Amino acid sequence: MVSINPESKSRAVNREVLSELIKLHGKTSLGGKLPAYDGRKSLYTAGSLPFESEEFSVTLVDPEKKDKEKAEREYKITIRIAGRTDLYHLQQFLKGRQRDMPQETIQVLDVVLRESPSWNYVTVSRSFFSTTFGHRGDIGEGLECWRGYYQSLRPTQMGLSLNIDISATSFFKPVTVVQFVLEFLNLRDASRPLTDRDRIKIKKALRGVRVETNHQEDQIRRYKITGITPVPMSQLIFPVDERGTRMSVVHYFMQRYNYNLQYTSWPCLQSGSDARPVYLPMEACKIVEGQRYSKKLNDKQVANILRATCQRPQQREQSIREMVLHNKYAEDKFAQEFGINVCSDLVSVPARVLPPPMLRYHDSGKEKTCAPSVGQWNMINKKMINGGIIDNWACVSFSRMRPEEVHRFCCDLIQMCNMTGMSVNSRPLVDNRSASPNHIENALRDVYRRTTEMLSKQGHEKQLQLLIVILPEISGSYGKIKKVCETDLGIVSQCYLPRYAARPNKQYLENVALKINVKVGLPPSIEKAFARFGVPAVTKVPTIIFGADVTHPPPGEDSTSSIAVVVASMDWPEITKYRGLVSAQPHRQEIIEDLFSVSKDPQRGNVNGGMIRELLIAFRWKTGRRPERILFYRDSVSEGQLSTVRFHEMNAIRKACAALEEGYMPQIIYIALDK
Template sequence: MANILKKKSTLQFLPRHRPVPRPAFKKSPSRGPPREESRGPPREESRGPPRSFKFIYYMASTVQTITIAPKGRRPAANGPPEPGSLPISIGCTEIKSMENESSSEATPQTNGPTQSKPPLTSSHIAVQDLSQVKTVSVLRRSQSVNLVQLPPPLEQQNGIAAKTSTLSRTSPKPKRARSGPRPSIRSLVPQTEILKIAERPDNGGTRGRKTELYTNHYACHLPEELLIYQYDCDLDVQQNGKWLNASRNKYDRFNIVQQIIRHETSFPFVWFDDGKNLYSLLPLNDLKKIYFVKVQQQSFRFTIRQQTREYNIKDMNLFSKKDKSCLMRPQDSIRNIETLLKQTIRQKMICIRQQFYYDKEQQIIDIGSGIGLARGFYQAMFLTKAGPTLNIDTKFSAFYQHMNLVDFISHCLQRDIIQTGLSEKEQEYLLRTHLKPVSIETRHTNSRMKYRIHGFGASANVHTFVQTGDEEEPQISVTAYILKKWNKKLQYPRLPTVEAYNPGNKNSSHIPMELCFIQEWQLVDQKHLTGEQIGEKTKKSVVKPEQRYNDIMEIVRKRQFNSDSYLREIGMTVESGEMLKVRARVLEPPEIEYRDQNVTVQIGKWPIKGKQLHETKQIKKWAIILVTGQVLRNDEQNVLLEFVRQFPIILGHCGLKFFSAPYCNEIVNPSRTDLHECLKYLKEQSYEVSLFLLYNIDEKVYQFIKRASVQLVGVVTQCADFAAIRKNITKLDMYLYNFVCKFNAKLGGINSLVNYKSVLLNSDVNNNAEDDCFMFIGADVTHKIITRGNPSIAAVVASRYPASTQYIGRSTEQRPKNDKKYSVEIIKDFELMCSDLLKVFAQTNGRLPTKIVVYRDGVDDGHFQKVLDNEVQALKKACKDICGEHQLPKITFVIIKKRHNTRFFCYDARKNPQTFNTEPGTVIDTEIVHPSQFDFYLNSHAAIQGTNNCILYHVLYNEIGFTSDEIQQLTYFLCHTDVRCTKAVKMPAAARYAHNIAYDARYLRGNDIKPEEQDRTDFNQWDDE
């Protein structure tokens, strides 16, 4: 690349960097012991002089420094960041890193007076574990973290004057050691007031232009009073003269019980939930308790046991009318009606997770690796201000295709394993990436047995086991046993067997692969899909509003609610002729403030061309590195030259200044050694920022560049897709104008400002908004594949300045109690992270915030009270600890819900005969919202494709006292503050940053790759360190 540029460019370039081959890297003590040994005591042997690293975490721009030192060593003495350190990118989080030059810097001082410890100020997560305070970091679990004194506060921005205040610097006392295991988290602050979910402060907002929308809810009418009786029931199957629990799938259980109900004329009107519950409108005390039926040569026994519950359907009506006698949502009654609604469609459809329905006879769309797409719909009951409604939406879901296990593995590896077999690396790869979540079944025993795979064994010809009770042939191979026991000759006895266990008894068995089948209608989690598969799923599921509207109406038509016999029995009707019409408003967007002018937002976006960014940086040394899987052709080389030529020019138009030509390098078919050596060279030469152009390479290369630059070297890296540059070569200037926002923010600049305080002026509640000092917090918890080796990642970010232009972030791992396999939704260390962020805010601005607004992502309705009892209380305690005797900041805590199935459609035949998306700024707080609690739908962005998905905001705690208008417009304005684009985004920037930090933290952990890539790039070498 460098030679190419020299021929056609007048810029000066350094010679191409060619890494020198090095021996295999040994594990450094600074990296800690292996992951599986990280909980044990530190090793005594020495492997050379230990190293420590300094990291600076910041969002867009911060200067908070921590030191990560080897286990068993104290970090260097506290002090300001060393000059020349460079930030490293992790999505929205930036980390600075440098390797200490002298080992004495990491050596603790033993002589001289004892130095006073600085206040708790920097990026760390301290977890109280019994009596020992440990430090958890997503970088290395075994490393310890020491805090370094912050530099003086930076200059105030956006004209907000600094007000000094004395902070409480008293460190919290360590807790006493517990003699037993830690109890489960109930409340971080048990001895506090009991918090209640906030109620709507008014009758809804009034600001904005009024309009009307259609939503995919259908009004339902229920009888005023109706008693429903719930009974326990059992379904057993007869095997070898004994009655055993019939552990069949829900579809089989439903059909068997339906046959019994149809056969027994004495049965009153009842319905079954596929499990152990039977519902009736009449008491069943006088009914026969045991029933028998024979299905497919098998005898079944159905037993009705005691009555367990009694429900009155009037609670649903009272809740929608905000009656004080029913303040809690009657969830059990809702579930009973939802069970009733699915009785008539269970004959032809598969029900997944109680609310998703798919036609069993449809053709599955193949998207590769044995995974297919199925089309279905979502159906659920809601209790709203308009009364009970039925929400129906289209749904595309991925399923494992029902096929033989040999074919499934061949699809995963994209080759026929019958001819080539499986290597050990391929077996390990399959277990990590494809087979762990898959359930299989066998049929050769004349009954279906379910298994889960946890390993591979020797081939069926080689693997032998001891037969009990057979003295003539005690040792027998799997092939011979299958032939002898089941009279079945194996076709592929040379293939490895699978080591599988039955979920019921956990007993392992070695089963030939050809006898195993992928269980039918097994849902694939989104986390198990590749980028290509997600793309194919998006193409099928993303449809225009008019098509989605018509598809939903067709689903409702086929459901035939008016002729449903079950609905007639209870007196329920559904207005299925048209979607529910709701009132809405369109809010005014904010003005975007640049250095030299203000810009008006038009349809959710605004131009940046010809605008000077609010605050930019000067770049003295920078680099462009091309990482490609193949040598560039001549036309691609021309594209590269044009990009290098225009890059500093376009960015200069926006205010960035480059004082030198870039250093250029090209790495073809990269290995990890090549990338590591290149990053080290960039660090040694003190390059301020390095732009990596990635072309025809695997995603793991990108992940490794980020991981190595953060953990091993310490340089600022910005990656770009060279294929996208080629595609946009005719409009390269527009591509670069979009690119400049993220590039400037990564260097610590400020792109633009939004005057969010304007929405709070002239308010009776917040009449002193101009003097208020706001702090905005975003929080999220992400879960990868829930295993003992993959914990949840919690992230919290906060605005560093009241102007809400720069954010700092904290993240930590979360593991469930006793290392179980379930996700942890509540942020355990929320108090410690918020304390840290409050101190950084106070040191930066010279004052504490007076009001804190939290946007919490990823919480469902069932966890609202837990969030109040734990996270809100933790934040209040953090404020109390930091503020001391000063006035405590007021808090508003807002839940963000993205995963709902409510959609809105604009339709006005007088203006436009077509159905179209809602406008940016559309807010809905009438009809379909909660009858009494404080929630609203807000569509802040313009849809790029498909139908817009509005965000549902639920104000959980409102100590500030926002009105509906204030919190709605404030939230809308904050959706215009994302530093990476010139568009209004789906949610406030703080919540997006928290999501990105938690998501990108996975790059700091080991990743799975294909075995053929392992040979070429040796990607697993550093993943295990």
Template sequence: MESHNGEAEDLPPPPPLNAGDEPLKAEETKKPVKPTRALVPRKGFGKKGQPIRLVTNHFRVSLKNTDEFFYHYYVNLKYEDDTPVDRKGAGRSVIEKLQQTYATELANKDFAYDGEKSLFTIGPLPHVKNEFTVVVEDASTGKTPANGSPGNDSPPGSDRKRIRRPYNTKTYKVELSFAAKIPMSAISHALRGQESEHTQEAIRVIDIILRQHSAKQGCLLVRQSFFHNNPSNFVDLGGGVMGCRGFHSSFRATQTGLSLNIDVSTTMIVKPGPVMDFLLANQKVEHPNKIDWAKAKRSLKNLRIKISPTNSENKIVGLSDRPCRDTMFTLKRRNGDNVDSEEISVYDHFVKNRGIELRYSGDFPCINVGKPKRPSYFPIELCNLVSLQRYTKALSTLQRSSLVEKSRQKPQERMQVLSDVLQRSNYDSEPMLMACGISIAKSFTEVDGRVLQAPKLKAGNGEDIFTRNGRWNFNNKRLIRASSVDKWAVVNFSARCNVRDLVRDLIKCGGMKGIKVDQPFDAFEENPSMRRAPAVRRVEDMFEQVKTKLPGAPKFLLCVLAERKNSDVYGPWKKKCLAEFGIVTQCVAPTRVNDQYLTNVLLKINAKLGGLNSLLQVETSPAMPLVSKVPTIILGMDVSHGSPGQSDVPSIAAVVSSREWPLISKYRASVRSQSPKMEMMDSLFKPNGTNDDGLIRECLIDFYTSSGKRKPDQIIIFRDGVSESQFNQVLNIELDQIIEACKFLDENWEPKFTLIVAQKNHHTKFFIPGAPENVPPGTVVDNKVCHPRNYDFYMCSHAGMIGTTRPTHYHILHDEIGFTPDDLQELVHSLSYVYQRSTTAISVVAPICYAHLAAAQVGQFIKFEEMSETSSSHGGHTSAGSVPVQELPRLHEKVRSSMFFC
């Protein structure tokens, strides 16, 4: 308020309130609550295709005691001094001892314990809250001495008799508090398509019973898979890592009732044995003197070892800073009423006082099994890694290929293995399953499959491509839309490749396929002195050569690498070409150059340069139901994550979208980074973005400009990588973002949506009874082992040439477009034949494969960079919203709409 002379004047105070008066509150404007979408129910069953009789690795389960209830109790474990028990795996031994010690007080109930915070019984325990004290014999050592001595496992001479005590005891306080009551009838209701809030909880309980059954047998448990400590299940992958074959088991609600799904499963474990042997293998060195001990410390942390000669088990917390000979501690000996102290090295203590011969430990660090500030050191050669310890770091290319090679099983072999494991598991003797009235059949479930006819393909000059068993070739055929390779050059980072011969053969093969490949401007060889330089420097140096010697910017660069998948140069090179200069590039690492190899390279080059290799016949005429008659965009969405051991590497979200409607064979990609390990996409729509409106807007605008300025009236979304527990988030959060992106462009625009989730990470397999081969490509199953209510089907669209075919499990979450089951299954099948990189049908629809490729390739841009907080490109934020995620460089406008990922 201003006074008459223009100066500010304070406002007068409000009048005083009378007694009993209350000030009026401004009414809050309530935002309208969006209705929650529910998963669409099944619309029926497909009818097209040749019938085929199959069996599947689901075993029928009968459930008798549906009137009973599971009682859920919350488990609180504490030590004697009331500190929480945080040691992983400690709970099972405590609960087992609790059950043995207090059987009468617990009404002789059997337990199903998840190993953490939840315990289940059939019927209630005597009290709502139950408290107990449990004493457990512990095979690991007791308290760590504060003086850095080797601890209770290596006492001085006068106390040597202590090592005859095989165990130390620990006292725990256990509190069981009632949490919930779960009716078993929820399972039988689900089988009739009447799912309740208790359905998944009830199925989870019986899954926990199976896990506990395996835990009692000493198995390693990894989610719903279990692994026996049997050397016949181990395969050496090199590097101190072994593949361990085990088995997956889970109960599933299906159209024919409850079933038990059993399948072969594989995990990676640390190779058991001497710690030194593991370090030599892991670091690929021949002598301990060459070990990188800083790296060794990271590799060994938290692994469990057994220490000779007492065979006690401990967890590694670190290494000593000095060699064993120089690592000192204070040794105390009782001398009558006095205590004598002596400074002695760990090495001398074990050699002189313990009489243990040490061959090589003296010159290397000790293993610390105490605490960083209260160490307990042991010579490294007395330490042996125990078995069944998971290895969670990324495997090398050689290890991955070795694992795949050694894990393959032909269909009939896998069936025999699964039959054997069901027999050996002896589930019929599990008390909790018996109390539930659960019995499991021993025979595979029979299902009715159908084999869809392969879609017809077109090559250049209107020629038909005839597919056979999901495969075809371009022998004596031209590509349907061939590009020309001009204004190009070769850069060679490999000393082994003969570039002249490679170029000659590429030009010749291109001519046969209709691709005009000109002679390159030049071929640039890497300076040998640069081969040991950092990858970014090597790329910068090569680009300087290219810029200096070429008359102008090249349209295409062929990059020859020394290694196909492990090259450090790959990421920086792709970033330089695609983000900074907008140059299409193809990396190769040829070992054997033949016509098939050159054809595959040319297929990728042609697609990247804007060409098309083949088309579905239906794309050349308006014959695709519901797709070719109405402007329709197809989206493929995927999120790529770092390796299991990499918790700080951003996840990469990618959306690919079809363009040039009515084609469904041509795509482009948009990519963003987001918080590590986050599966839900947070960059689909950004209404307040400063220079980024999100992934979807880019895709929609590109469709509009490439499709004759038409907006899509229909949007078909294929989403990869989400579990069933995340379906509602995809349906109600991600789909909302996509709808908002459409409204942002035109608020009156209301396209119809169909949303489909594709899952490869499941354990259902199909077999032809009595036949050695895999199911044929085009096999679809939508009955018996599918969901009792929801809309799903399995499809084996590809030819399984090696091992056992894994079908893709498609879940239709939302369908406004109104596909019939046959139309949708045929669309999915057709989209497995439009993958421009190969001449085979693939196992999942091409848009999802392209999204995976785009995320992986752009993710390489930041693989070899330092994490940056000042990048100005596109990315996201962490879930807290305060710490920025490392952002991705934006693709150059010249390549943004290309199939650069192909």
């Protein structure tokens, strides 16, 4: 176990400290051992150290102050033996003679194999990135895509296996801050002042980013950005000496460095604390290379990353092989130290391709069944079973499409819905409406109000069954439309991109007709007799299928709640209808808190609740049966948290079942998917 004083949150700094310690004392006090370090508290050696506990002292040059005043810092390192790892239990587990997986032993070996890449590449969680792995791609708004690979040591039926895959993520481009701002805000004129909105966006994007100054030819200083000044550089004045003499940043740079600042209408970057701020003109700073952009990417950036990294299976396999050869595991000095050998060939695993389920359609169509090919099929000569019935619908367009184009699209869509087995009124409840993308919410609420009034006049208690929405040409409004329709107004909507709605083809209209049919509350046309396709785990006994996940706030959001969602099938044996529940829980907590709960009521005493209980009750109400088997799929659990999450959530599922009915103990199959 390692403790470093003063303590640093940076793994890179901790590694620098340990590296200096090994240089000074590796061959003497450490007995010639070559340790593997996880960057935090754990240090592993192949064999015992010549001491139980020892304290060392090293002096390190501040990495943020290299090439200037050589500020030195002394660190106290205490190394003490916390335990010894025995490979015997791992061998027994791999041979099937031991049930519990020795996670600590696997972690030790995993850290050893990650030691060399941790020094050579940029580390992001379990992945490593470098510009040496391929061409860096521009993804827009001052960011670029780096290639890398994911690595993790896993126990398998074949023994210990090294799981390697190709990965990619976003990094800040190593450009001047001025260039980054221009790209990030999509500005063409750098002479105009930044608005308050622009300034806030830049502050959020650059907070915590390291920059280096370029206004001194003989010195390169590095700073971490903590904020953006609220006023332009031309108005920024600060004290320059102990007598309180004040000077503007523009005048200071001219007098001190003979540097004529150009972008005086822009704010300054701020480093240091609020009590002792350091003001940095944007044009005098460049973003340090190798800094990951951890905030959420927009749709265009995600598409650019996918476009740059998408590979066919054969290409991906070749890339993985090349990555393994590039890493030279056979020459890795840490692997050699611990006696680890890594085979350079991929493992061959026996596998089979499962047959696709047969699709059944209405008997009135020319084709009554269909076998999908490579996951694809079409609706030609087919009609849906129990097609949906839509008596009232409306359309609103936020695009630049002409009214006659919108009318023609609606007619074509409704005609296709009726041709494929649905029954849809040929006329909208109210006239089609066109509205500005700047007034989306008002337009949606107006359509809702008009349709509600029309139905009320006709003596119907129903509400609008379907709202056809043609999106604006500029992306970004889909989420808002869905929130207003499905969450605020409670109406079903189907959105269309204007480039497809303006020139719809038959295949496109067939696909959206299928979507509409599902949304109006009727099951899709999947063959009910699942048993003939060999899925007895679902069809032999009443089975409910759960899916669960937790979404965490993006980095930088320190107080926002995490959101847990659980969905469950509501029919059997078809498994075509699902119901979902959402619950907020503590920040970045991975265990789903509200699977089962007990609250106290003054009149009723203890009251059982939770999402599992509610969904089990709903399943029984819908099917008339209680589930005898539970399939629980849990997504996105990291290796380190897997056992803890599984224990708590399995316990909650069992408690929810027991609380429903005495002696109720269905079979539970818990399937967790690693991140």
